[in-house]
Amino acid sequence: MKLIRYDIKLPVRVRKYEVDTEKLKYVLKESKKNSSKTIKQISEALERPKTEVEHWFRSDNCFSIPSSEIWLGLKEILEINTDEFDVPITTFEIREGVFDQANRVYDVQGLSPTLTTSGEVKILVDKNLNYKGARFLKKNNLKLNKHIKVLSLFSGIGAFEKALHNLNVDVDLVGFSEIDQFAIEAYSTIHNVSKDLNLGDVSKVDINNIPDFDLMTYGFPCQDVSIGGKKNGLSEGSGTRSSLLWEAMKIAEVKKPKYMVAENVKGLIGSKFQEDFNKWITRLDNLGYNTYYKILNSNRFFIPQNRERIFVVSIRKDIDSGKFVFPDGHDCNYKLEDILEPVVDDKYFIGNLKDFESYNQDEVEKVQILYKDRILDAEKKKNYLQWDVSGKGYNSQQDRAFYKDGLCGTVPAANTGNKLNVYLGGLAVRRLTSKETWRLMGFTDEDHDKVKSRLNEVFYKGKDKSIPQLYKQAGNSIVVNVLEELLYNLLKN
Ligand SMILES: C[S@@+](CC[C@H](N)C(=O)[O-])C[C@H]1O[C@@H](n2cnc3c(N)ncnc32)[C@H](O)[C@@H]1O
Structure with a gap:
């Protein structure tokens, strides 16, 4: 066996222009000499620790360049008149590189590197880290080696399917329902499925022709309940896009899958839509389902995005062990x-x-x-x-x-x-x-x-014009990391 080392490149912020440090040292020292301000006063005025401020006036190796955020404030305090350092001190660019030993990982197939007392060694589990936001489940090697039949409604780009794939679930897709031509193309490309599996408009599907399935996913349109929309609501028969929820209920009524999962904006459980929401949960109850719901924020799932969404999980009563709990997420400090x-x-x-x-x-x-x-x-x-x-x-x-x-x-x-x-x-x-x-x-x-x-x-x-659609598809979708942990909890038993 041989050691395989991977250096993870990360974007780092580096100075775009060189700062003439010798000249800067001189200017800072001279202005400090001519000023009545003490280190303590400067430190208080700029809200920086004294230990940091002291370094700006050193002439040895311990000199440090004042940070971009306080530079203009410092100039004012010390009455520095020259502009020549403004651009070099305040301009940065992002470059990719490996600048830190901590950004190395070692392959589990290789040999461990020498351990040092202080060095933390990370073992690589997921070689496909695109960026620092590694997934919890993958990192911990939690997988579900299951086979499951899925009906996907309002499929978009298929966040549920992506999460199931990441969990190693063998998905047998009985059909998907989507009417947006760009989303249909994206869905079939990502999940490598034929567009022939698209059932089209959910309100027009021939329910009796759909093969049986275990899980129905239905992240129905949110326009009529979201803050940005006109709030026309989701009442049954109202004809709004959000009321397509009731079409999904018609399918549930006939097909009675084991599990159903929906996602929507959190406004759905606000006072304005309380009545319809309760009606929906009662309908599920009458159909024979226990329903659980919770608002989850993707920022607790290794994603630096504040995105609060309500997740609604229904389990058929005859198979509900009562053990399902929503994932809590984690204290993450991704930025x-x-x-x-x-x-x-x-x-x-x-x-x-x-x-x-x-x-x-x-x-x-x-x-x-x-x-x-x-x-x-x-x-x-x-x-x-x-x-x-x-x-x-x-x-x-x-x-x-x-x-x-x-x-x-x-x-x-x-x-x-x-x-x-x-x-x-x-x-x-x-x-x-x-x-x-x-x-x-x-x-x-x-x-x-x-x-x-x-x-x-x-x-x-072939022209590069798809970017507006790509933005829309991302915004319409569901954070995959959240679904991974939710579906893991739902399907593990
Ligand atoms: C909130 S998005 C769901 C996105 C999806 N969960 C994902 O992972 O990307 C709602 C989707 O429902 C689709 N839709 C709207 N009306 C529909 C209909 N009558 N039948 C099927 N899909 C419809 C929209 O095109 C949109 O892609």
Whole structure:
């Protein structure tokens, strides 16, 4: 046997331009000398520990460059007039590389490396780590070696199917139901199934022709209950898209599968829809099912996205052991930056970064960002920066950027272009790429790339035009990691 080592490349933030440290040391020392401010006062004013501040005024090897966040504040305190360090100190870029021993893993098939007292050795279980967000189940090698017959309704890109695949479940798909041509193409590409298995419009299926199955998945449309939508509701017979739920109930009534799982926005259990929700659960009860529901947030499942969704699990009473519990998730500290692509095309940046060096960042009180060719003041909110392009107020969802060392907001289902931005520091804000939004839903880069090429080929004569559809498909889907743990708990007994 031989040792196999894998270096995991990670995006790291590095300085874009060199800082002339000798000159900077001199400027800092001189300004400090001429200023009446003590280290303690500077430390308090900038809310930085004294030990950190001291290093800015050292002339030996212990000198450190002040961080980009406080540089302009420090200039003001010490009355430094030159702008020459502004751009080098505040401009970073993301590069991919292995900079840390901790980012190595060793193959379980190989020999262990020498253990050191301090070094933590990680053993590789999943060789297909796309990014740091390794899945709990895969990491712990929990698998379900089962065979199961599945009917998938409102299939989208098939998050349930993806989760079952990751759990090693052998899925016998009796049919799927989807009406969106882009989703149908994506679904058949990811899951390698024939489009002939598509039953089409759920309200028109011939129920008696569907073969028997064990599990029905039905993440029905949420437009009529979600905050963004018009809230027309889901009442039976109302004709709204969300009321397609009742079509799924008609199938349940005839086919009586062992398990059914639905997912939707959490507004479904809000007061406005309470009556319909209760009616649904009562219908399931009358059909012979015990139903369990809970709101789960994907941020507890190794995904740096705040996405709260309600999961509704029904188990046929005659087989319900009463042992099903929802997964609790884990305390994770994944950050948006963990899923960022290291290098992206200039078009994703909302400002023209090439021109930004000509801007003078003096006397900045708020964080400033580049918006097209102008600089805007952005307010620092808890989870994101918010700016105001139109002058109508600091509240548009489109005009915000999530901090890269925090969690991203919910990936939306809009196909009008992705509205999620990340703040990279300095003046730089950029939109998330479609690949990043797929990562935030627990799909792999391979899934994304395969679907992208397929959609371009089928719908756009090979031109690269599928990106709006890819954003929409991610936002419409369900976080695979959450489903993995939920389905594991449901099917393990
Ligand atoms: C919230 S999405 C579900 C996404 C899916 N769970 C996934 O993993 O991607 C709802 C899906 O229902 C589909 N849909 C809407 N009306 C439908 C109908 N009458 N019959 C079948 N599917 C329909 C939409 O095209 C959309 O893809």
